[in-house]
Amino acid sequence: MASQTIQKVALAGASGLLGTPMLHALLNAGFDVTVLTRHSSTATFPSTVSNVVRVDYENLNELRQALKGQDALISTLTTFSISTQEKLIDAAIAAGVKRFLPSEFGSDCSIKEVREMPMYKDKSEIDTYLRSRCEEQGVEMTWTAVYCSCFLDWGIDNNFYLNLKDKTCTLYDGGDFPTATSPTDWVGEAVVGVLKHADETRNREVKVSGIDISQRELLSIAQEVTGKEGWSATESTSQAAYEGAMEVFEKNRSNVWGWVMGMLVKGVFGEGCTRDFVGGKNDNGVLGLRQITREEVRGYFERAVRVGKSSKTF
Numbered sequence: 001m002a003s004q005t006i007q008k009v010a011l012a013g014a015s016g017l018l019g020t021p022m023l024h025a026l027l028n029a030g031f032d033v034t035v036l037t038r039h040s041s042t043a044t045f046p047s048t049v050s051n052v053v054r055v056d057y058e059n060l061n062e063l064r065q066a067l068k069g070q071d072a073l074i075s076t077l078t079t080f081s082i083s084t085q086e087k088l089i090d091a092a093i094a095a096g097v098k099r100f101l102p103s104e105f106g107s108d109c110s111i112k113e114v115r116e117m118p119m120y121k122d123k124s125e126i127d128t129y130l131r132s133r134c135e136e137q138g139v140e141m142t143w144t145a146v147y148c149s150c151f152l153d154w155g156i157d158n159n160f161y162l163n164l165k166d167k168t169c170t171l172y173d174g175g176d177f178p179t180a181t182s183p184t185d186w187v188g189e190a191v192v193g194v195l196k197h198a199d200e201t202r203n204r205e206v207k208v209s210g211i212d213i214s215q216r217e218l219l220s221i222a223q224e225v226t227g228k229e230g231w232s233a234t235e236s237t238s239q240a241a242y243e244g245a246m247e248v249f250e251k252n253r254s255n256v257w258g259w260v261m262g263m264l265v266k267g268v269f270g271e272g273c274t275r276d277f278v279g280g281k282n283d284n285g286v287l288g289l290r291q292i293t294r295e296e297v298r299g300y301f302e303r304a305v306r307v308g309k310s311s312k313t314f
Helices: 019-028 060-067 079-095 118-134 152-157 184-196 215-226 238-251 256-269 294-307
Strands: 008-012 032-038 051-055 072-075 099-101 142-147 168-172 178-182 204-207 211-214 232-236
Touching: 008 019, 019 032, 019 184, 032 060, 051 060, 060 079, 072 079, 079 099, 079 118, 099 184, 118 142, 118 256, 142 184, 152 178, 152 184, 152 294, 168 215, 178 184, 211 215, 211 294, 215 294, 238 256
Parallel strands: 008 032, 008 072, 032 051, 072 099, 099 142, 142 204, 168 232
Antiparallel strands: 178 211
């Protein structure tokens, strides 16, 4: 297969939690970026964006027209819009797009135990659909699935790692082992690395980690920022969190926040899950990525203290 060069990039979901820093990373790296946004959206974008195209994500022809001439399509659509990517995949193939990056950017869904959790169901189905379509005769589009574990800044803001306001922390499975975590702006840098290494990242999962750090170390940094006084820590297991989440899921699926977090705990901290691509078992070196420092981690905690509220965005 011929070498792929990517310059023109379409981005879906550019005003969201990950889409916003992703857009800035792409622009800073010199890519020619077209933003896809819903007709109803009131979001505004930097003047350096080449084109803003309003689309109906259910309209295949509209999407195909919007994607003509694009080398790559990156989806950062939110968890609750994951299933709409089928139309994006079909439109990208019809438009001749070379590379599709689906809205993965989280736990390692290449692992069977993660893949089978209810919260990852839609992502797993899209992953299967994308791979099968790219394997069809005559289809030249390729794919890359980027797994970066939990977003560090989101995890701090939404009390995933610990609760800054209440000064409480639940340490899972002891809390002493390092696990991957990646700030959203750093994930943008990782995607730039994928596009600049298109041949090396063709048709495969790419696992990246902003920093490998234990939950107990994150607690220590939080205490440096807020002071140790008043903090309390308890211990539990990722399996117990998952079982509690499944109980909520089976009784009341509409209580999404009630079951998503427990499944995320298992997906991130559970043995045999996403935590296994720490310690150099990732593609940071392939992409030429820097690791964030402990001081940068501290900076995210300091920012969260200044902001002083949880966004609960998923």
